Amino acid sequence: LIIMNLKHLLMLPAAAALAAGCCSSGARSGSLPAEMPFEMPAVVQPAIPARSVSVADFGASGDAHTLATGAFAAAIDALAEQGGGRVVVPAGVWYTGPIVLKDNIELHLEQNSMIVFSDDKSLYPLVQITFEGLNTWRCQSPVSATHAKNIAITGFGVIDGNGDAWRAVKRGKLTAGQWNAKVRSGGIVSEDGNTWYPSESFRFGATSGSDQNVSTWARTREDFEKMKDFLRPVLVAFHHCENVLLEGVTFQNSPCWHIHPAMCTNLTVRNITVRCPDYAQNGDGIDIESCKNVVLTGSRFDVGDDGICIKSGKDKAGRDRGIPCENIYVNDCIVFHGHGGFVVGSEMSGGVKNVLVSDCTFSGTDVGLRFKSTRGRGGVVENIHIRNIAMNNILQDALLFDLFYGGKSASEAAEEGGEPTDMALRPADETTPAFRNIHIRDVWCRGARRAMYFNGLPEMNVEQVVVENAWMQARTGAQICESTDVVLRNVTVVPEKGAALILNNVKDFRAEDFSCPAGLKCALTVTGSRNRNVRVASEEIGAANACLSARAAAAVTIE
Structure with missing residues (x-):
């Protein structure tokens, strides 16, 4: 009887429906700065019809123990039959199994509402899905949508994935x-x-x-x-969707990654919080994979793995998919604990291009700006612009470009050591990844193990990187290996020990107005057999405190 009455209500004209959805007045654009360093279209937000129902009207109880899976499904289905609308989650604790969104549906959490997902793993059947850049089987995500248009999760409440029941x-x-x-x-x-x-x-x-x-x-x-429990679900998985909005909600304690939009167009994420214990294995904040036209602003991440991560498929599967992650704007975000603040890779085989990251803070992450890949991936990361980044207490590298990524966090890799030097070239082909055309300016970091680490492949150097107006205090200085056409302009590096600038096999390198503490022994160190056209202009570095290997000396000019 309740459902029949609600269906009757939903048949009323939109003007007589209850509360308006998130974008009931029609589609509107995501916010972009007045000037972008690349052409990017306006990001369209979902247009949700002006209908609203409460999940409580479908028999759900916010009593923290009555399973509400059927009520969520019934509310969504009832709205979907009428063209969509808003499912309201009132104050209370709503205990449930998986929720699947459909076209034109907004899930709205009111103040003091919490959705907690059951730890009964039988509620999460295996489904075919994309994960870590590959098509595979995983347990169904607590919140998901596939091939949906105009979907949203909004409000003020908390979505909890009950992840401790799943994770090793x-x-x-x-x-x-x-x-x-x-x-x-x-x-x-x-x-x-x-x-x-x-x-x-x-x-x-x-x-x-x-x-x-x-x-x-x-x-x-x-x-x-046979290994179902090992195949932990992502908390929110939106795949092949169009016009997606996440706003205001706290997403926490996922079994694996928290938010995974893949192959989506027009994604807006603003003012969300993502959090989990620091020991949460694979507890990424948001992994944006092969998406086009993305705005991520005003959000906070405190997680067990990478905070904000950009991906585009893995190895041959990613290259065959051939869908880059492109037109990405990230602004005014904070990442606390995590393996990386802003991250690209390592699954980037479909390419990443046209990215602007600005006005972000990283405090306590393993790495601040982390770009990672490895032989076999292929793919090109290019046209990346990063501005106004403040960092503190970075456990490893403030700025990292690593084409020798081995599947470990930067802290785990640092413990093992073994940085490659003067390695032999291999033939470059479609499996060789590339980082190029990257512009970074106005960066501050106090406290890191190493200021910078560029670690290119001998056969595919990190290329065309400009770092401008940067100040970095770290235990050790900036180390740049196997890189071509790198410019450090008005950069200050203050190491606690050792050289301020360490170069190995670099070509067409320029340091302009480079600053470091006066009197450093071996302030500039250059090694390797493949250096070419290295120019360093610094008041604190001269012939007396430059340590150049015999093979490197002819390639270096100190101005």
């Missing part, structure tokens, strides 16, 4: 008390005693052969079912 955790990331509590809760401890698995299904998936989080041997659905 390494002993070294927990306190002794936290570890003991995990062990007492059940699950399985690895033979070496260093990893806790939530179930045998997870342990089997993690140890039977995987490329990071994608199985290397499973082919059939039956194969994947």
